[in-house]
Amino acid sequence: MMTLKDRVLKYLIRNKGSFVSGEKISESLGISRAAVWKHISSLRQDGFEIDSASRRGYMLIGDADIINPQIISDSLRTSFIGKKIIYMDSIGSTNDHIKSIAGGSTDGTVVIANEQTKGKGRMGRYWHSQKGDGIWMSMLLKPHIAPNKASIITQIAGAAIVKALDEFGVSAMIKWPNDIILNGKKLCGILTEMAAEIDRINYIVLGMGMNVKSDNFPDEISDIATSLYKEGHAIKRADIIRSIFENFERLYVDYIKNDDLKEVVEICRERSAVIGKDIYVITWSEKKKARALDISQNGDLLVEYKDGRKESLVSGEVSI
Ligand code: BT5
Incomplete structure (x- = not known):
């Protein structure tokens, strides 16, 4: 349900760059002039730059770097990804939140938070998600594919993120399977979780965390993490999110509908941060030296160990 504040914002977005009178807004939305004024003040507090002039009314000038469902969906060109966006200022983990509402939510629903207090990485690791600094979001997916065909969704997300960043002149790399790297440091991580029966997926939660405006990181990750800001890019989070949704939907639909x-694979190969490099393949029990040879047609990482044995990794962890 769109709140009245959202409807006022939508009205201003539609008329961005020109003044609309308080009277016109109040008539169109069926609310009092005082209510219009109250919502405008509240939008200003959220960070929207709204000019006002007597007798002319209100004009939206800028939207700073605000993640707002209206701002994201206004020019979004997808058919189901991000059609429903739930925005929270602060939440434990967007992955956990979307799981708690997965049963009653539609395919493509996205939860986005301005801050995560318990952001999660893989295998119980943490994900630093400071307020206002990044894109912390999770998509709910309900594909009709076999559970063993789900791990590639992490690569699809990686490819979509790289493609999205390309649109803003940022050339990132993919460190198989779930890291997006910029200038040798981690810009973004992907966490894919699944609820399934033996032969049926109930749902998949695709979490993405991207450092956008972060200036300082905690000591333990300051050497390995970076942000778009630190690498000299000032891009609005809403614009990146929109582009991720569009690129992801295209690549994901190709896969689940046409098995294409x-x-x-082309993007994952071209933009791989590991192919041709000596890496370590990390398992619960050991860390084995190997050479990353290629990414297969179904997204597996092909490696060759020191003893000449080759292996095709479907999921797992590697370090450079
Ligand atoms: C990941 O795990 O890279 C997956 C991260 C997924 C985060 C998103 S945010 C939205 C959604 N909701 C969640 O709760 N999670 C998802 P992994 O490969 O295990 O990497 C985790 C490691 O990355 C940590 O152990 C740190 O070393 C490092 N790290 C933590 N926070 C980071 C950050 N903000 N930027 C770069 N590296 C970070």
Whole structure:
């Protein structure tokens, strides 16, 4: 349900750059002039730059770097990804939140938070998600594919993120399977979780965390993490989110509808941060030296160990 404040914002977005009178807004939305004024003040507090002039009314000038469902969906060109956006100022983890509402939510629903207090990485690791600094979001997916075909969704997300960043002149790399790297440091991490029966997926939660405006990181990650800001890019979070949704939907639909991974594999190969490099393959019990050879047609990482044995990794962890 769109709140009245959202409807006022939508009205201003539609008329961005020109004044609309308080009277016109109040008539169109069926609310009092006082209510219009109250919502405008509240939008200003959220960070929207709204000019006002007597007798002319209100004009939206800028939207700073605000993550707002209206701002994101206004020019979004997707058919289901991000069509429903739940925004929270602060939450434990967007992955956990979307899981708690997965049963009653539609395919493509997204939860976005301005801050996560218990952001999660893989295998119980943490994800630093400071307020206002990044994109912390999770998508709910309900594909009709076999559970063993789900791990590639992490690569699809990686390819979509790289493609989205390309649109803003940012050339990032993918460190298989779930890291997006910029200038050798981690810009973004992907956490894919699944609820399934033996032969049926109930749902998949695709979490993405991207450092956008972060200036300082905690000591333990300050050497390995970076942000768009630190690398000299000032891009609005809403614009990146929109582009991720659009690129992801295209690549994801190709896969679940047509079993077509061509573009994804091409991107993952071209932008791989590991192919041709000596890496370590990390398992619960050991850390084995290997050479990353290629990414297969279905997104697996092909490696060759010191003893000449080759392996095709479907998921897992590697370090450079
Ligand atoms: C990941 O795990 O890279 C997956 C991160 C997914 C985060 C998103 S945010 C929205 C959604 N909701 C969640 O709760 N999570 C998802 P992994 O490969 O395990 O990497 C975790 C490691 O990355 C940590 O152990 C740190 O070393 C490092 N790290 C933590 N926070 C970071 C950050 N903000 N930027 C770069 N590196 C970070």
